[in-house]
Amino acid sequence: MNAIGAARSFRKHLRIFGCYYRLNLASALEYRASFAIQAFGMALSNSSFIFFWWIAFRQVGGSIAGYSFEDVLFIWAASSGGFGLSTILFANASNLSNLIITGELDAFLLQPCSVLMNLICAKTSLYAYGDAMYGIILMALFYAGDSAAWLWFGYGVLLFAAIYAAITLTAHTLTFYMGDAGSIGALASQFSLNFSIYPESIYGPAVRALMYSLIPAAIAVHVPLKLFRELLHPAAALSALGGAIAYCAAACAFFYRGLRRYESGNVIVTKM
Amino acid sequence: MPVITTCGLTKTYRAKVKGEGLGASVRALVKPQWKQVEAVRGVSLTIERGEIAAFIGPNGAGKSTFIKMLCGILHPSGGELSVLGMLPLKDRRRLAMRIGSVFGQKSQLWLHLPAIDSFTLLAAIYEISDAERRRRVAELSDVFELGGFIQTPVRKLSLGQRIRCEVAASLLHDPEILFLDEPTIGLDVVVKQAIRELILRRNRERGVTVFLTSHDPSDIENLCRRAIVIDRGSLIMDCPVERLRTESGVESADASMEDIIAAIFRKGAAS
Numbered sequence: 001m002n003a004i005g006a007a008r009s010f011r012k013h014l015r016i017f018g019c020y021y022r023l024n025l026a027s028a029l030e031y032r033a034s035f036a037i038q039a040f041g042m043a044l045s046n047s048s049f050i051f052f053w054w055i056a057f058r059q060v061g062g063s064i065a066g067y068s069f070e071d072v073l074f075i076w077a078a079s080s081g082g083f084g085l086s087t088i089l090f091a092n093a094s095n096l097s098n099l100i101i102t103g104e105l106d107a108f109l110l111q112p113c114s115v116l117m118n119l120i121c122a123k124t125s126l127y128a129y130g131d132a133m134y135g136i137i138l139m140a141l142f143y144a145g146d147s148a149a150w151l152w153f154g155y156g157v158l159l160f161a162a163i164y165a166a167i168t169l170t171a172h173t174l175t176f177y178m179g180d181a182g183s184i185g186a187l188a189s190q191f192s193l194n195f196s197i198y199p200e201s202i203y204g205p206a207v208r209a210l211m212y213s214l215i216p217a218a219i220a221v222h223v224p225l226k227l228f229r230e231l232l233h234p235a236a237a238l239s240a241l242g243g244a245i246a247y248c249a250a251a252c253a254f255f256y257r258g259l260r261r262y263e264s265g266n267v268i269v270t271k272m
Numbered sequence: 273m274p275v276i277t278t279c280g281l282t283k284t285y286r287a288k289v290k291g292e293g294l295g296a297s298v299r300a301l302v303k304p305q306w307k308q309v310e311a312v313r314g315v316s317l318t319i320e321r322g323e324i325a326a327f328i329g330p331n332g333a334g335k336s337t338f339i340k341m342l343c344g345i346l347h348p349s350g351g352e353l354s355v356l357g358m359l360p361l362k363d364r365r366r367l368a369m370r371i372g373s374v375f376g377q378k379s380q381l382w383l384h385l386p387a388i389d390s391f392t393l394l395a396a397i398y399e400i401s402d403a404e405r406r407r408r409v410a411e412l413s414d415v416f417e418l419g420g421f422i423q424t425p426v427r428k429l430s431l432g433q434r435i436r437c438e439v440a441a442s443l444l445h446d447p448e449i450l451f452l453d454e455p456t457i458g459l460d461v462v463v464k465q466a467i468r469e470l471i472l473r474r475n476r477e478r479g480v481t482v483f484l485t486s487h488d489p490s491d492i493e494n495l496c497r498r499a500i501v502i503d504r505g506s507l508i509m510d511c512p513v514e515r516l517r518t519e520s521g522v523e524s525a526d527a528s529m530e531d532i533i534a535a536i537f538r539k540g541a542a543s
Contacts, residue, residue: 012399019396027384030425107380109345111397112368118397260347263285264340 013117021089024124035126042130043137046080049197050138065199072199073142074228075221078153079196081135082160082220087128090120090165094189096172097182103264116255120165149228155237156224159244160196163220166251167192173251176258192217219243275449275481276319276342280351283312283337283505311337313505314351321448324475324482326496326513330537334505335485336375339451342483343373356448369398372447374438374455379426386423387437391444398445405444412440416470432463439467443474450474452484456491464488468495489529503540 028035050073057069064072092099099105099119108119135157143149171188174181191210195217200208211218223240226232287309290300312334319325329335340346341353344360344367353360358367381390388409395405413419416436421429426437435455442450452471456464472495474480486492492499492513499516501509511519517527520535527535 012396016393016396019393023382023385023389023393026389027382030384104378106340106345106375107378109364110343110368110371110373110380112365112399113397262346264337264345 013114016113017117017121020121021124024088024121028124028126028129031126035129038126039130039133042127043134046076046131046134050076065201067199067201070142071225071229073138074149074153074225075199076197077135077138077143078156078221078224079135079160079193079217080131080138081153081157082196083164083193084128084130084132084135085157086161086164087125088132089124089161090168091125091128092123093120093165093168093172094185095123096120096169097175097180097185100172100175100262101180105259105262106264109262115259116169116252120169152224152228155227156220159224159240160217160220162248163216163244164189164192166248167215167217170251170254173255173258176261188215191215196221216243216247273321274318275321276317276353276355276483278318278342278351278353279316280314281312281316281338281341281348281353282310282314282350283334283341283346284308284310284349310505312341312348312502315502315505315507316351317500317507317510319481319483321481322475322479323498324472324484324496325498325500326492327483327485327500327502328487328492328533329485329502330540331487332504333502335502336453338502339373339453339483339485343371343451344368369445370447371449371451372442372445373451373453374435374442375453379434379438380441381426381434381437383427384425386425387418387429387441388422390426390437390441394441394444400445408444408446412443415473416440432459432466435459435463435467436470439470443480446478447480449481449483452482452486454486455484456486456488464490465494471495489533492533493529501536501540503537508540509536 053069053072053076056064057072062068067075087094096119099108105115105119108115108122111118135153139150139153143153168185168189171185172181174184192215195203195207195211195215200211200218200222203211208218211222219240223232223236227234227237285308286306288300289305289307290296315334315338327335327338337346341348342355342360344364347361355367356370360367380394381387382393391409392405394400395402395408400408409422413422416439418433418437418440421433422437426434429437439455450471455471456467459467468491471482475482482495484491484496496513499509499511499513500507509516509519516529516532516536520532521539522532522535524531
């Protein structure tokens with residue numbers, strides 16, 4: 001594909017992406033009460049965790065595993081915001097196993113655009129809006145006037161959104177190879193969150209290696225925190241970005257390789 | 273001019289074999305057993321531009337698998353195929369711009385939103401400008417009489433209304449070939465007739481080639497000029513619809529199309 005073709009394709013996919021976002025939101029708003037309750041409920045549920053952290057810090061003192069209470073608030077804000085953004089835009093990644101098993105991928109393969117983008121953007125999550133909102137509220141409450149904090153928060157949110165979607169996608173892609181990998185997908189998503197909402201030094205070296213390699217959620221949360229606290233050289237931001245891009249590219253390649261094994265199916269289904 | 277050509281098209285896949293009960297499940301966990309299933313066996317055929325061909329066969333004959341290979345959904349295991357001069361898997365996106373499909377069991381419309389919103393998304397996917405989309409939606413809405421429910425959420429439509437929207441959605445990008453996999457499944461006779469008339473009209477006015485699978489003999493009788501019969505993955509008959517009676521061996525002049533097709537299937541099963 002030449003440069004003009006690539007630019008045209010990019011514009012087309014951007015238009016589809018925008019269209020999906022508007023339709024997903026419109027679909028969510030069809031059930032206004034459910035939307036409001038789920039979004040608000042999620043924000044409330046997240047608040048309870050912060051309350052427990054506040055109690056823990058009061059009991060233990062100034063820091064836990066090298067993290068202050070403000071540091072924990074920062075990683076919570078970045079992971080919550082990133083998770084929210086990821087599941088607002090790419091919620092269907094966690095539905096991939098189901099799509100493969102029921103043969104629903106057919107509909108995406110029949111359309112003249114990127115199968116991967118088309119399918120992962122085709123669904124949103126209502127409670128994700130609560131998560132995204134919660135991340136921003138935390139930052140507004142505790143880092144309102146700190147522009148550096150907002151910069152690294154934004155960086156972390158974008159990185160986490162991309163990495164979380166890629167981790168979920170990779171785990172669910174295993175369904176092409178070994179049958180239903182839905183529970184592996186759920187586990188991988190859960191690990192990603194666990195790795196990002198606790199101080200990283202509470203984990204042993206093996207788990208920490210995992211947090212920066214196979215399930216690299218730490219890149220998107222703990223690295224931005226260290227950059228914000230100036231514990232890392234700013235150039236580390238570029239390395240983390242490069243690592244995230246490489247991981248996402250590998251996830252895409254793994255998906256397309258698995259897609260060759262797709263066998264379709266005839267289950268009666270309706271697009272939700 | 274042929275728009276679809278297949279030569280010795282084959283599709284095999286591996287299926288797990290497991291005995292009855294928990295013990296067999298545990299054994300399958302340690303030592304899984306597989307069998308090769310030949311869903312499509314060396315099918316060769318040609319479809320000309322503007323044809324309406326029925327692709328029929330009993331359940332599990334390989335009809336859907338065959339269509340999915342033509343649409344670029346499934347990888348063939350062997351043989352050659354060309355659709356509109358393209359290789360479906362290699363040129364999937366380019367081909368998708370020129371074909372339309374309705375899989376009666378699967379929806380391309382958003383359940384919670386009106387069909388008009390799904391048309392907007394499809395227009396973005398098929399690179400149709402806003403002005404052109406409005407023109408085409410107005411035209412399809414007129415032809416398919418969607419006006420009364422195009423702005424109603426799809427979940428609130430009757431099956432007949434939904435299928436009319438599905439067929440309209442598949443025609444939005446003005447495809448040259450329409451693949452219809454059981455488009456009238458579950459519909460009442462009046463709606464079936466309406467859908468058939470709409471398909472015929474599109475074929476007459478735009479020269480759209482129609483490749484249809486259906487278990488409804490009336491679809492075949494009223495829509496198609498050619499019948500292609502497949503059984504256990506192999507092509508067993510390819511003839512004009514009016515010759516099906518002779519080929520089936522049914523002698524009674526009163527025999528319905530359903531009797532004729534059943535006789536052909538039985539003949540295929542016995543061979």
